[in-house]
Amino acid sequence: MKKQETLTEPFEEIARNVKLENITDPIIPLEKLNQIDDSKYPNKTIQVNAVIASNSVSYNVPSEINVQCTNNRKEHFCRRDENIILDINEYPKFVEVQDYKREQILNQIAKSSFSSDCSLNIEEIKTITIKRLRVRPVVSSLYKKASTFFDDDGNEWTAYDVYVIQEDAKNIEAGKEIRITGQVIADPKNGKVTILVSELSFVDDNIYDLENIKELSKFYKTKNVDEIMSWLSKEFEKYSKIVKRENVTELGLLSMFSPLHIEFEGKTIPAWLKTVVIGDSTTGKSETIRQLIVLCRIGQIISGEMSSVAGLAGASVQAGGGQWFTDFGVLVLNDKKFLAIDGAHKLRKDEIDKLAEAERNGKIAINKAAKGEAYARTRQIKILNPLDEDGRTTATMDSFLFPVNSLQYSFQIQSIARIDLCCFVTDDVDVKDRNVISHQQHDSKLEHLSDLIRFVWSNNYNVKFDDGVIQEILDQAIFLENKFKSEEYPLITNDQKFKLAKLSASLAVITCSFDDTISNVIVTKEHVQYISKLIDTEYTKAGLEKISKQNKFDQIDTEKLYDISEAIISKTHVTREESIEILSWITKQSKIIRDELMDEFALSRDNQAQPLLTYLKNEKIIKTSRNHYSIAKKGVAIARFLMDFSASSASRVAKTDTPLTDSEIKRGVSILSELERLERLKIHTFKCNDCNSEWKNTKETLEEITKNHNSEHSIVMMEVLS
Template sequence: MIGIAYDGSFGLIVSNGTKRTIVPVDKSDKEIFEILKEYLGEEYVAKHSGKFLTILGTLREAVFLNHISRIEDPSLNGKPIVIDLQIASTSITYVIPSRIIYGAVEKTNKNGEVEVVFPGGEGTIEINDLVNLKLIGARDTMVNYFLREKFGIHKDSPITVSEYRTAYYLHVRPPASELRKKGKEIFDAKSYEYKTYSLIIVTDEPLNLVAGKKIRILGTPVPSPKDSKLVIFAWHIDFPEEKESFSVDALMQLKAKLDSLGSLEAKVDWILENFEKYSGVVKRRNVALATLLTYFSPLYVEAFGKRERGWMLTAVVGDTTTGKSETVRLARELLDAGLFVSGEAATQAGLVGTATQVEGKGWFIDWGYLPLMDSRLLSVDGVHKLPKTVWASTAEALREGMIDIAKAARARANCRTRTIFIANPLSESYTTKDMNSFIYPVLALATIFDVINISRLDLAVFTIADEVKPHEIRGAGEPDPDFYLFREAIRWAWSNPEVEITQEALDEIVRASLRLYEKYFNNIVPLVTIDMRYKIARLAIALATLTMSTDLNKVIVTEEHVRFVEQFLDREYSRVGLDQLAKGESRELTADEFSALIGDIAERIGLDVDKLLDILRWMAVKGNFTRDEILQKFGIAEKNQLRPLLSELTGSGLIERKRGFVASGKLIKALKKIEQREEMVKCEVLVDADIIVHLEKGSYGPFKKGEIIEVPESDFVKLEELELVRRYDKSEDESSEEYPPDYIWFNEDRPS
């Protein structure tokens, strides 16, 4: 109903749900109250007139702070301030007196007459009175003492509380756009340390304090009465995000611009071309498009009779200095939305949250980045620096959109968080590794995430250093002025507009998911999974929203959007060899292919081929095995041989990670083939015969006399019995002359 506006001077935001206005506080109380009555009604204003007067009085004296860290300035102690904050924890709720009735104290004098020693009365505690802080968490005897002290009540006067108000104790942080770790501390984009502060809100109305919500408070920094620690005491709270809205005119202007371009391809091209001009990062359109699609993904998808998550999970993996982090960071800057965090600042507790004990107040939860960015977007740069256990612990929360912490304090929070993971590939020694050092670049993804987290990704894009020359990464130019309207578009997209997926689009989603699944499914890098239709639906809705396929009442998804998404995925995944990886896993290796592969691996890691075959045979017989068992059994070098060996065998699908390692069916079948392989016999065909002979190891024919062929030993015996071939003798091809080939003839001696 009442909010605080600031654009260099303060104003009251007055709204009744249908209309809204901003009233400058430099108007007279009478003028302001007339406007309040017009919007909120006389009865409501009369009931809360005291609160409104308190807000107006303190707001006229208040200072607007652009960062919470400024409350540490001692000159602000006790002065009214307005500041924007983000709720960072669960809250502890207290009930404290706001209005009391105290009785008269009478005494009988010497004459037997009753005298009033102390008259009874009523007392009201103003909402911004510091005595509220003393009452929070105090024992009854101390509450009684503080009230008598406040109102000068006689020690024998009975006190009755007639009205109560609520006080909330919680932790808050500064709203941030970017976080980086310097030394042991984390700093935001304004170079202030990113830390929590204590906030106490006193209110006459219940509040819904949800993790991650941005709030604007009117209050004052003061020392806590209990321990003198700095706290913010607030008597008015506003939720500005609930009052913010997007500009319909700006959206219509952006839509008109995009519609004028014609085809969907032209619209996407215009967006990416202008993003290159804005960011200066060129030839990274795959990263830019993936980032924008993630930003514009819905909160939920309703399709195929189910309601599934809509928030996208995206990975950007590639070589260092290829513009991947810069692209994501500048997309955040363009849209003025989301949070960009460096990997060093993203521990498990930092991502999820942790239980915290506050002396005298008990346990509660300080939430991490994922719940704090609920329904918004989180980009984590350098996730390769985090152990895989971090993602294992957050995988379910990312999928379900809910974090449940059950420790000393138990709480749940939404984390329906659009997430972008940015990473460099890792070697077995956990150093960065070049994308081109992988047989298929897509295998880089498996060095960062386990198969469960890979399967939950909606999209992965890749950057390879030699695809772009260093001087080509930076571009120049000014974007179209209409391009900046996407800042309004993201606010509209995050308001969760209704989505309509046409029946043609739904049919195309099913067909596209089947085509992609057939081409790309594998167990090593399972980006394309059995639930691919929901991944495509998320991407298609995001694309439709990004390209303003809407009447502003709902987003309309067509089969054109689905086809574009399929082509984008097909192009990106085939570029990094996901199709080849799938083919290699789905078919068995021939004995020759297996021998060639083993030879290549042995050469790369400096191991004898026969010893490598011994290791593989042992793996196949052992079943499950560990690194230590291999080292103990075969005595190979851990860093230079074992680590790269396990990486090569995993990447080739010959072994799998399952509580250690296990030999795959592919390895066992290949070993059987090489063990059963017979020596090949080179033989000469003796007859011309237009026939086909079917034998145990193969079929042969038609036969042409004099032709040289190779057949397995057992089949050669059968063909020889049929007098179709004979063993080829190379010596018969040599010259039958009685003179050696290098004999020097004189003309007159040369035979005719």
């Protein structure tokens, strides 16, 4: 078969020449994409909405061929030469086929117009580019049953590979919602149901009723921010029938209504929020978010069973012909929208960490067999139960000392730092409050939130910070950092001012803080103060302030090192110098193994090594790993403190933090000298003036001696041991 230079023909011209039986058929509108599986739709022209789940793959296929018969025998009679326009239903047959297969298909098409004894020469004279695209149904929620995903109506969430023959279909990107019109056919590659798309358009879901927004704004005019948020919480409680979950409701609203970007301190920063709700099962945390989605009629909630890097970000998929393409996950499919991940504790800590950078940058990149990149600027809430120490079994909130401790087995430290806001849910609602028949109807103005959120997502406005607001954000950031900053649970971070700016902007939108034109959203000091108070209340209740104070208390100085040394001496009966050597050795180990500790310092197992390790673990200097111990945060602080010290009293250290070079002489006081000085200060001689009893060179305090001797006697300190 000879192939000559071909011309690419626009679809409109092909449509005029092609024999498409159903081109004049009425278009059948479908509610859900998976309805095309119904036996009544093959060869029918349908129209349905879908969401793009992959990058598009283009194929050049023949649209018109010239066929010549080269059989010159006298007894052979045929038309000799004919141009054949291919039916568009033939186009998918040429997708992902090798050249020999392409020739076979063309021969089959050509033979339909010639006799069996014709010798045919076929030339492609016109071609068209078609695109293969993976699409999925548009759904508001997903759950997993066995190995299959379903929406709330029980429909399977299936991916369809459709063929687009619209030449001017451009800007096809994963995550965009589209409306497709085309013919339902059987895919010639695998026999599965697909669509030959003749028309593709993008759907603007952010269509809102401005009058409803104005009505809501007018209603808010007489209320301050506290009153507005109180009204929203109370009305939503009536709507959802879920009681006493105000913190989850507010977090949900702030997440869903967050702007995509804001201008802050002279630069554009991402403003879509990434938040967390963690708490006990069956406490209404998931249902609260689900009802917010129902109220706003926008967004998606998925079950944790489909929570994986592949399900959330995407994966490389091999097509039937061996070609690879990227099938993007729900983070991309909800670009510029909202996604709630219910049961996010089923994601491993390392999986959450892998996604963290993509969530922060708003872009997913798949660099495997198929390379693909797509936006994922997704407003997001992770809803999860706390995990036990094994990282797999769920635990209850009351099994932790403080609610904030529940984060430790679900998130890496860097992932905690990227959380914009977190709320904690315990099973604390009285049984009588949960079981009350409520006939209260919600205010119909609450449903205007559906229009307001579409306005927010349309980006038809600018966020402006009122006079003095930037300074208020900085002041509140300082306040929150001083009160809550913790290396172990960094919910409050060095960039807290940006978190406050994003949260305050979202609150400004929720409270309709517009100018007269409704083209500018004005963030005021009141918004910033409300957000700061919200964080303060939630994190104080979660115990973060107490942990922060404990962390400050855990900072190591000579006095605390002395106390630790004393405890080691009492557990192991070693000398002061040996206690520092043991502590120094332990804090330098990546893995602390009891037998190695025993060998290093000639310690017995039951009377020395085990009591020592138990003490260090209780003091959070070390922590338990699977088959060994490792250094905890307090142990790291001790290691840093000892870094310039040696257990030998002959070694000296500088009293400043200025590093010394190898050629310099270290001058100052050795750590042992300092500890010995402290010990001398703690040893005293006491005498009772009433009975002449004496306590020589004791470490007991005056209060302890008085209590144990006679509280009515006069006891005085005689001297300090020199």
